[in-house]
Amino acid sequence: MLSPRATDPGSVTVLHAVQPGDGGVARVVADLVRAQRAAGLGVAVACPPDTVLSAAVRAEGAEVHDWRAGRDPGPALVRETASLARLVRAVGPDLVHAHSAKAGLCARLVVRGRIPTVYQPHAWSFEAVRGTTAALARRWERFGARWADRILCVSEAERRTGEAAGVEADWSVVHNGVDTERFASDGPPRNPAPTVVCVGRLCRQKGQDVLLAAWPAVLAEVPAARLVLVGDGPDAEGLRAAAGPSVRFAGDVGDTAPWYRAADVVVLPSRWEGMALAPLEAMASGRPVVVSDVDGARESLPPAHEPLCLVPPEDPAALAAALGRLLGRPELRHRLGREAHAHVLSSFDVRRTGAAVADVYRELAAVRGAEHREPIAQ
Known part of the structure; x- marks a missing residue:
């Protein structure tokens, strides 16, 4: 009963x-x-x-x-x-x-x-x-x-x-x-080099291998760029073997908020999702995101950001183009970050x-x- x-x-x-x-x-x-x-x-x-x-x-x-x-x-x-x-x-x-x-x-x-x-x-x-x-x-x-x-x-x-x-x-x-207060930041980062951060379990779902395949094309356009992979998982060893000197592996961390704040752009090239949490956390931190067009991605982004921030899954060339475009245009990044923050506050608390x-x-x-x-x- x-x-x-x-x-x-x-x-x-x-x-x-x-x-x-x-x-x-x-x-x-x-x-x-x-x-x-x-x-x-x-x-x-x-x-x-x-x-x-x-x-x-x-x-x-x-x-x-x-x-x-x-x-x-x-x-x-x-x-x-x-x-x-x-x-x-x-x-x-x-x-x-x-x-x-x-x-x-x-x-x-x-x-x-x-x-x-x-x-x-x-x-x-x-x-x-x-x-x-x-x-x-x-x-x-x-x-x-x-x-x-x-x-x-x-x-x-x-x-x-x-x-x-x-x-x-x-x-x-x-x-x-997401907890919008926890992920709030005090403005854009002041990095010595343009920095891309990917937060997620190192596994096939999250697509870090696609990101590493795209990264040489990003460096060809923005040679000073740096990439940080935050997380651990079953694909860690293979990803490390495929990464070059401009890629840092931060490992599993207790608090991801400082890494979002340290990013100029946050990327998540997933192969599938329901609605990924990392892009929402990044936007709550006032950071622009580049995400693959899997379930939940369009619903999480401000509609006006889709042409710039949404790429087909498993498409390194499209991913590299989107990252290069944002890394090369600071004012665009800052505007997208402000709009993303307002979007999360209004819809994803x-x-x-x-x-x-x-x-x-x-x-x-x-x-x-x-x-x-x-x-x-x-």
Whole structure:
């Protein structure tokens, strides 16, 4: 039976099931937990231990449960699902909010519609793989949608991608948001050389290999330019081998805000996204961004910036041209940075995101509050 308190929107207890313990998903969840704790909701988080996320949500006063889960499906899936089932029984949530593909898989297998479930892909699983694996991922997403009361997308483009793959669901779209005060800056940087910064996990999704392929053409136009890659990941070794002396690897950092402030231009040449967080953070810092035209990119940019700042994915020549154009025109950079900052303030404040997600919870609690549901099997 659904807990009686679930019919009261002000007293919902939510369990966030999250696999990525770092990166953009972790930042989104940490911001949601902060907002939900401030609003008086009961909040528990199941996530990998000893991660940025576990530390952040524990600092917010949330109930944290260690969930040892890897990014990819494999032989450990049965154990990971059973472990999450035990956590769901222990927490007894009124609502489960599953973030990313692995948590979405395990949580929906565990709950199977018995209590209200929100699934937030943060970019679709079938975009990350190819061939037979992609076909299987699409099949699962179509099947698994029956066990989500709501699929929560971070952009209209992400929702359209799901629909095009045959996923039939009750949808909500809530754009990502950022802490505009945290990322505020006091004006353009004063770098001795034009500096491009890319913040993101060093992996195929984020496209740093495309950026390094474009970089020689950028140097041909702006010889003094410097590139900084902020982050770590499975592709780090290969990227280091492909980089020249004008490229710096900053590694994983606890606070990305100083790197945005140090940038003349921030770039993210992703192959796929839902709506990337890094460009929003960069724009909150008053920096112009160059991004690939993947899901969420057009929705995140000021419309007038698209001709200058949006490039086709996996197109080093177009990427180099966009970066060279901005690096060679300081006044254009500064104007775009001011406009980007105003755009984020008006449309992508994290408080707006938190309120919109709370509205989704309230709607589900109202719809499901009077319904009978069998308990999770012991």
